[in-house]
Amino acid sequence: MTRSEQLFEEAAQYIPGGVNNPLRSFAGMGQPLRFIRRADESRVYDVDGHVYIDFVCSGGAALLGHNPPLVKKAVLEAVQNGLNYEACAEAELKLAKLIVQLVPSVQMVRMVSSVTEAVLSAVCAARSATGRKRLIRFAGCRHGGFDTAEGDPSGVSLLCGGGQDVLEAQYNDLSSVERLLEENKGQVAAVIIEPLAAHMGVIEPEPEFLQGLRRLCGQSGTILIFDETVTGFRLALGGAQEYYGVKPDMTIFGEILGAGLPAGALGGSRAIMEQLAPVGPVYQADACNGNPVAMAAGFAQLSSVLNQPLLYEKLAREGEALRAGLRELFPECTVGGVGSISSLLFTPGPVKHDRDAKRGDQGQFARYFSHMLQNGIFMMPSQFEPVFLSGAHTERDVEMFLEASAEFLA
Numbered sequence: 247m248t249r250s251e252q253l254f255e256e257a258a259q260y261i262p263g264g265v266n267n268p269l270r271s272f273a274g275m276g277q278p279l280r281f282i283r284r285a286d287e288s289r290v291y292d293v294d295g296h297v298y299i300d301f302v303c304s305g306g307a308a309l310l311g312h313n314p315p316l317v318k319k320a321v322l323e324a325v326q327n328g329l330n331y332e333a334c335a336e337a338e339l340k341l342a343k344l345i346v347q348l349v350p351s352v353q354m355v356r357m358v359s360s361v362t363e364a365v366l367s368a369v370c371a372a373r374s375a376t377g378r379k380r381l382i383r384f385a386g387c388r389h390g391g392f393d394t395a396e397g398d399p400s401g402v403s404l405l406c407g408g409g410q411d412v413l414e415a416q417y418n419d420l421s422s423v424e425r426l427l428e429e430n431k432g433q434v435a436a437v438i439i440e441p442l443a444a445h446m447g448v449i450e451p452e453p454e455f456l457q458g459l460r461r462l463c464g465q466s467g468t469i470l471i472f473d474e475t476v477t478g479f480r481l482a483l484g485g486a487q488e489y490y491g492v493k494p495d496m497t498i499f500g501e502i503l504g505a506g507l508p509a510g511a512l513g514g515s516r517a518i519m520e521q522l523a524p525v526g527p528v529y530q531a532d533a534c535n536g537n538p539v540a541m542a543a544g545f546a547q548l549s550s551v552l553n554q555p556l557l558y559e560k561l562a563r564e565g566e567a568l569r570a571g572l573r574e575l576f577p578e579c580t581v582g583g584v585g586s587i588s589s590l591l592f593t594p595g596p597v598k599h600d601r602d603a604k605r606g607d608q609g610q611f612a613r614y615f616s617h618m619l620q621n622g623i624f625m626m627p628s629q630f631e632p633v634f635l636s637g638a639h640t641e642r643d644v645e646m647f648l649e650a651s652a653e654f655l656a
């Protein structure tokens with residue numbers, strides 16, 4: 247028995263399914279779960295001494311790879327000064343100012359500890375700002391880790407009261423949004439979307455889809471929320487809103503703000519953000535909001551990114567090489583993505599929304615995942631999750647991913 251297998255057997259006694267996030271579970275993958283001992287640059291190392299090229303990148307948060315020197319230094323310095331205060335610290339302000347500088351639609355931010363919290367708070371703020379209750383979300387988009395009782399893997403239904411207040415539209419189908427807004431005239435507070443859908447495979451918005459949403463929201467007085475957990479600072483410095491040229495009213499940011507440490511934020515115009523207490527009526531509070539160590543890590547990562555003007559070009563070049571290689575190898579599958587965010591769905595295209603994505607062959611993916619893992623490639627145990635690249639990955643890492651994929655076919 248490997249050390250990973252021993253740990254998993256024990257973990258399953260103390261932690262449901264042995265995992266603290268079901269997305270990490272290897273159930274059905276034909277491989278024992280790997281326990282990670284450490285991560286550095288583009289590599290993760292398991293407790294049995296195996297090394298893998300890491301295409302998980304802390305769920306995308308490790309934009310520069312694991313342990314970039316400036317982030318490590320900033321964290322070690324911050325730790326010397328205490329782990330959390332439940333009082334204000336300059337580090338929060340430094341990061342808030344940087345976000346406002348980089349993301350044009352954002353005038354103010356509130357730092358929280360997870361995206362789940364950020365989404366919940368953003369929806370409350372939107373409801374307060376509009377005096378409306380209903381919410382439109384998109385099938386297959388993720389916005390937090392909550393119960394899926396209503397068939398909503400985004401969790402937003404439970405967070406937001408569910409029932410008739412949470413309405414479901416189809417990604418890349420503007421008419422589905424138009425219809426819901428018409429049927430619920432004057433009642434929809436917000437439309438929430440991942441501008442680049444990244445959890446049903448990676449699906450790009452079709453031309454004019456985001457622009458159309460912007461127009462419909464503007465016409466109906468509905469707040470448009472972009473969940474940029476995956477895309478924020480990764481697709482471009484100003485996120486998907488900069489990349490696609492569409493400004494939302496509110497933006498959700500994720501763990502990239504803490505360079506992987508627990509962090510998240512909601513941002514938007516002053517008028518909407520001042521719905522939050524202590525200025526406005528929406529109570530939003532958590533003892534770890536704006537944690538000084540996470541803020542220092544996030545500020546250091548973003549500052550390093552600002553000093554690497556060629557980073558996004560490099561990520562796009564390597565991402566394109568990865569996707570081109572996969573398209574050649576798997577002509578029967580759908581390779582999606584943009585920049586450093588890619589996916590391989592085991593179904594022929596086109597894939598425009600979750601109904602298309604769900605055709606992805608699970609058995610085939612499990613065999614692929616198992617082969618890749620055994621050949622030193624670490625990725626999420628789901629074809630619907632992105633394959634991420636970081637600043638620490640090299641062209642050779644991409645070639646090794648493609649070589650392992652080619653061997654799978656052989």
Ligand SMILES: Cc1ncc(COP(=O)(O)O)c(C=O)c1O
Nearest residue numbers: 360361362388389390391473475
């Ligand atoms: C777009 C999006 N929204 C929400 C979440 C949930 O984030 P958290 O686990 O921080 O609550 C994720 C995480 O994968 C995400 O990618």
